[in-house]
Amino acid sequence: MKIDADHWEIYKERVRSRVVVVEDSKLKVLSEKIEQGEALRVIVDGRVAMVSGRRIDDNLVRQAINLAKVSQNELSEFPSPEKLDKVMIYDKRVEKLDADALKDVGESIAGVGSISSSQFSVEVIEREITNSEGVEYEERETSVSVFVEAVFKNGSAYEHHESRKFDFSPEEYAERALNLAKIDSRAEKIETKAYEVTLSPIAVDQLLSNALYPAFYFENIKRGRSMIGQLLGKDVFGELTITDDPLIHWGVNSCSFDDEGVRARKTTLVERGVVKAYISDLNHSPDVLTGNGFRENIASYPSTNPTNILLEHKEKGERSELYIHAFIGAHTSNFVSGEFSLKLMNASIDGKGIKGAMIYGNVYELLSKISHFAGKERQVGYTISPEVVIGDVVVKC
Amino acid sequence: MYYEIREMSSYTLQLNLEDGKFEKPKISEHSGKSFRVLKDGVWGYFVGDMGDKEGIERAKRQAIGKGDVKVDDRVFRGRFVFKPRMNLLDIDIEEKIGLIREIDKLMRRDGVVSRRITYIEAIRKVRIENSNGGEIYYEVPRCGIIMQAFAKGKTLQFYSERVAKVGGFEIAQKAIEKAEKTAETAVKLSNAKAPPSGEMNVVMNPSLTGVFIHEAFGHGVEGDHVLQNFTVLKGKIGEKVAHESVNVYDDPTIHEFGFFPFDDEGYRAERKAVIENGILKTFLNSRETAVKLDGNAGNARSDGLEIPLVRMSNTYLSSGEFSLEELLEIAKNGILLFGSRGGETNPATGQFHFNAQFGYIIERGEVKEMVRDVSLGGNTLEILKDIKIGKDVSFDPGFCGKAGQIVPVADGGPFALVKAFVGGA
Known part of the structure; x- marks a missing residue:
């Protein structure tokens, strides 16, 4: 693939995720997603434009260059490489959480009772960026999150939490939401x-x-x-x-x-x-x-x-x-x-x-x-x- | 075992004119497939770049455990291609740019410190196949313009107008009629006073009435919320939930922004009478909630390849008998509110809260000075019991968010008088 632009940048993202959904204190959906996307920005005569798709191909490159010709968005170049500070954002234990592990989490949230809806998700995200200035960075990160909505009589409440690691108890957030819903029912x-x-x-x-x-x-x-x-x-x-x-x-x-x-x-x-x-x-x-x-x-x-x-x-x-x-x-x-x-x-x-x-x-x-x-x-x-x-x-x- | 395969491709062009300069032009072309399997009452869902057989197998592997999900597996077969008057891909980009520039010119005036015009065109192509032999395909184009003017007077304020519908470039052309008003309103608003607060008579304009019906009421009739015990309307089918003059419909077949010919479970779209003469008639349903709630499916929508959820389409409060003058006369004192900056509702309690774009004080039935930063809150069912409804219905486009998924919708209604809690700075 040839990119006929003064400067260019390709950003790639690959996300693998698993989610368990609980509704009315019952297991409802278990899902797995493998998604990827690519985005290209080009600079032509100091003007920038962008295209994106599942994969950047010659057709999208051509469209990006044509769009840059009508753009008035000035940008002289993309960043040059620098030494990066490393930060901890990836926990490989998150990758090991499979459908069975999520089912167990879903059932433990459902077990709290009065759970209107809840979602527990795990994600592994890979980001990669390259540009004509010589930048070639990539990073892998993990994310674990829970969202819980509880309804008790005419009271309701939600709680949520997100972490890079599975270092929290999702049912504890379900219990917190339920307690708040109970207080709300007597508001x-x-x-x-x-x-x-x-x-x-x-x-x-x-x-x-x-x-x-x-x-x-x-x-x-x-x-x-x-x-x-x-x-x-x-x-x-x-x-x-x-x-x-x-x-x-x-x-x-x-x-x-x-x-x-x-x-x-x-x-x-x-x-x-x-x-x-x-x-x-x-x-x-x-x-x-x-x-x-x-x-x-x-x-x-x-x-x-x-x-x-x-x-x-x-x-x-x-x-x-x-x-x-x-x-x-x-x-x-x-x-x-x-x-x-x-x-x-x-x-x-x-x-x-x-x-x-x-x-x-x-x-x-x-x-x-x-x-x-x-x-x-x-x-x-x-x-x-x-x-x-x-x-x-x-x-x- | 029931399964569905959904294949989607989308194309979007977005052009932004910010303070007279074309910024951030972009095109996106995405495609993908999702697979959904129902086994032992639990859904297994898989999204990935795979053949049908392999994708279904992968979804099946997710469906572990036991649940109580059942589906209405009615079969629909059909093909629908929306033919706009001016095909989006046939119009040269220079013509699109020319229209945006013309709108920008009309928005320039003293007091306006910043202008933003966003042009969006999108084409969505969907194919859905299920295990019972159902197969549908549709192509729907959407087009629209969002105009925002920021003005500085006594305070810094913004005002926005949206014109968007299902259709082609002819939709965007209509935005020009609203350009001058957008700028003029922003300037007036920047010199407007802070609003009064407390419970008072509120006359909502059609746009705000639409948002009220969507936010405060519509989310409460979504079947998944009913099954989650997350709505005050649970168990109220056949009961009087509003004044007898209230009729509310959700109609995906109207050619507004929330249009679709089939929903994202391959079920044919149809108009639903949600409230008629104040009586709650039905909930909105997916194939799953329809079984448990004894209703008709056809309201499942998804953002991209996400799991379909029960969603609204074009939701509106039908017309009543009062003219605006009559509503103001009945209100005597209170506030006349226009437009919405979004809102939020808690269907479980019926509490809602949203911000109007601006308002006017009503004194002795007359419209007086303008007010800014005004919000509206209350309890849906209490408000619907005592509502007086105006004559002419109009729709406004919007994007509705639920569980992290955004879908295009339209909300409609006429002017309406209610008693609600108004807050302001």
Whole structure:
């Protein structure tokens, strides 16, 4: 296959996965998937275009070059090779989990009872990137995850967990979901007023992934879709420190290179409240690369995404009485303005469930009011954080 | 033993104009096969590049253990090729670019700090064969444009409009009618006030009514949610669940964005009356849930080669008797809300929450100042008991996510008056 372009890049991904699905506390599906895809980006006269398919062939190469001729997406070249920092993300024991092992996990989750639906998955992912600049990187990673939804009478709740290793008990998450559903089934309204609230790591990730992290993408700053650009160097977030760190061993989103062959590195976004930096992909990069170009799937262009976002705060303490497990509608938050308006899911006060409550406000103001962190650190999605306790939050009921 | 073989190929072209520049153009051509086997009441599923015999064998090896799954194995045979007025592959790329540029020109104005126009065309070809001799094939093209304007006034805001349907390039051409309004609304919104909050009268525009019916109600009638005890509507067939003026339909045969001729289990698509005169008539079903819930299958869809799930198609609240003026008059005071920035619902409790794109205060039956960042929440069944429905139904396209799978849908309805909880910053 000849690629008649000034510069080119081929990204390959091969995913082997197994999933067991439980429905109404019964085993329903066991699946195995072997999927592979390839994506080609070419640069012709400083303009980039992309094609993807199961395999890149001459026809797709031709289409990529034709598309580059109408593209106005400027990119001078792909990254050059660099020495990569190795990070631990592959556990070979995960490869050995077969259909029988998954069936056993499915049955143990089902055995908890009142499980509306659950999915336990194991994945082995191989990523490979080569480009005309000489980059030839490959990496193998593993992922094990569980999602459980429990329904008890008229209460419901979910839990989920993801790890690079099978180092957790899926039924423990099923039990947690069931306990939360039981609390929810007895939920009552509370008085509308300002409370000190504790956000669980799930709630923290839901809120910040939608209302805050995209504001740190250099592309959004450049296009006037974020306030972070104007806040650089300013003290905005109280005592909070926010770091994007792909090099944490066994981090759920750790990697030694991003999906466009840029070396992975740590970026401090906020240091003790002061906005320090942003993250970017190659295409929308400022002078310094940050290695945050990731593909949603094989057909997607790399775009800016966080890796593992570590939240730190100097104050540690106890949970408040009002605890928020999760939100409904977090993806409707507005990262452009930072404003959010969210319904609470499985919130409780002093262990008693709260019915139909909402919080709303601005994420910048909310984070400046963090009083301390509580409990154990846990990674949920992008975020590695313990529970976050915030004072003076109006809960409307 | 029941089995299915599904072979799919897809083609997609996406063009993005960001602030006047063509960025991230891409073409993708994917194909693959999935195999599904039902043995001892458990599904075995396999996705991989393999011959039919080997693929079925591999799926069979996954089907271990014992379950209680049964299927409606009705046989359908047929072929359907959707013929658009302007075939996507016959239109030169320069013409597509020209249309996007024209839309961009109409979106330029003072106050707009950033513009994004996304053009998408896709063709999906599917062949499904099952162990009972069923075999279907279909080809469906989809085309659409998403316009987003970001404006800076007192606050930074964005507004978006989507035009997308099953069909050819003629669909995208219609987006031009909405370009100016997209930019104008974003600018107005950037100077709008924060909304009031509390329980109040809410008049939803057709787009928001559609999202309400889809999010707050539709997910509750999906058969898998019923079997998972994950809906407040379980066991309510034949019962009154809404005001007698409420009629809700799911119709994959309408040529909107959620169209399909056969579902992803090879079952022929048909219109379903979900609520008629306030009475819950049926759930939406897959071959599996249809058996347990004594309904008709035809609502199983999948994202690519994922396992088919019970999904909606074109879901709408049918028209009622009130004009918009009458609804405003009845509401007297409250809020008039437009569009949606997405939402989420918990079918198990009936609680829903979503954000409107913008709204207007209603005072003494008159439309007053604009408000931004406004959300809507409440309990579905309580709201449907006391709803007043407007006259003209229109549809909006969208992408619905469930268990990590995204499928194209359309939601529709007329203006409607409800009492709900409004929140805002």
